[in-house]
Amino acid sequence: MARSSRKSVAPTNPLLKLPVRIGKLDIKAIIGELRQLHEDAEDESVGQMPADEELFGALLHLEANAGALKSEKARRKAAIKRVMLWEYLREQADLHQAKAIEQARAAGIEWAQLASPLAVNTPSAAYNKAKRLHAAVLTEASRGDRPVRRTPEAVREAERQAAARAAAQRRxxxxxxxxxxxxxxxxxxxxxxxxxxxxxxxxxxxxxxxxxxxxxxxxxxxxxxxxxxxxxxxxxxxxxxxxxxxxxxxxxxxxxxxxxxxxxxxx
CATH class of the missing domain: 1.20.1440 (de novo design (two linked rop proteins))
Incomplete structure (x- = not known):
């Protein structure tokens, strides 16, 4: 029996599954909810928890003290919220790292100098990783529901479309x-x-x-x-x-x- 061939996906196509990004969140409100769960559980460490806007520190504290939540319902709710917040933090890290790379390049930094900070071994690998990260910036700029795929081809196509939109706006x-x-x-x-x-x-x-x-x-x-x-x-x-x-x-x-x-x- 002949095997059906798998259809190839054009490297410039966007991802198809929706939603694929957490997007904007009211971080302070969510951290506040988690803080309240620990206060309701009479967690003695809640007084040492970082402020609501200090997302990374607050998540580390909540992770370390997850066992203080007594009810299964509270533990489940808190765990899901923390998973969502870590994903949000990952998205934000990609966005801001991409912007930092742009600023480094604008300051004359060579790709060879960016290899080590990007945890890769060669200038070409640094360039390719930067292109993948740039997808986060392009997705943020377009405000679309579908993110730009993390392939060099997709990023270049998104850059072309962004340039076309900018040119149309200038006209x-x-x-x-x-x-x-x-x-x-x-x-x-x-x-x-x-x-x-x-x-x-x-x-x-x-x-x-x-x-x-x-x-x-x-x-x-x-x-x-x-x-x-x-x-x-x-x-x-x-x-x-x-x-x-x-x-x-x-x-x-x-x-x-x-x-x-x-x-x-x-x-």
Whole structure:
């Protein structure tokens, strides 16, 4: 009987099992729960237990004094909590060690010098281990449910995707800056001459929205809002012209501001 071949997993694919990371925890609250279990058990050593935020020391103390818990229920609950906290600590250690490696490299430290601190024998092994650890940083940065696999290929792919996201963000910011340079002056001209615009209730409402967003218009979201409000002003003025058969703007300066707004929102 022929053996079925095992499907190979692409080295860049993410891990498939969910959840695969502990993620964020309220450490102080969990240590506080464990402290309370020992206090309820009248553990005499609880007074020497490190503070709730001192995770490593607190875990060592709880491990050494696990036998002080009298009930099986308390022992089981405490053991599970400690397993979870050690896993959390492992995740945090990977994250912070990876950041330390980045800082060492930025300071000019060679891979050969990092071999011993990383408990490996060669510069190439140090490089590969650093790449695996960098997966923790990439997972933290993406805030995704699936972590980056600890293979050099997966890390490189995650780095490529992160670079692509960063480039897209830079393009969006550049486009926002370009649009702001066009929209902001046109919006200000509208506001400067709003007294000469048609005083229709809808026109006034949208001009109020323009006035509210313009002073703090910096983010892409705010820029979209500004354009939306300006388009609404132009739309309402045109609607009024169509309904009345007369110009919505009479003064020359206001007419130029109206035209500038129409041009700015059309591009």
């Amino acid at each position: 969006a910011e550049a486009e926002a800056a370009r649009r702001h340079a066009v929209l902001a002056p046109a919006a200000q001209r509208l506001l400067d001459h709003r007294a000469d615009l048609d005083d229709d209730e809808d026109v006034s409402f949208w001009l109020d929205q323009v006035a509210a967003v313009l002073p703090s218009c910096q983010t892409p979201t705010q820029l979209v809002s500004l354009q939306t409000y300006m388009e609404a002003v132009v739309r309402e003025l045109r609607k009024k012209e169509h309904e009345t058969g007369r110009p919505a703007v009479s003064a020359a300066a206001a007419l130029l501001a109206y035209a500038a707004a129409a041009e700015a929102t059309s591009g």
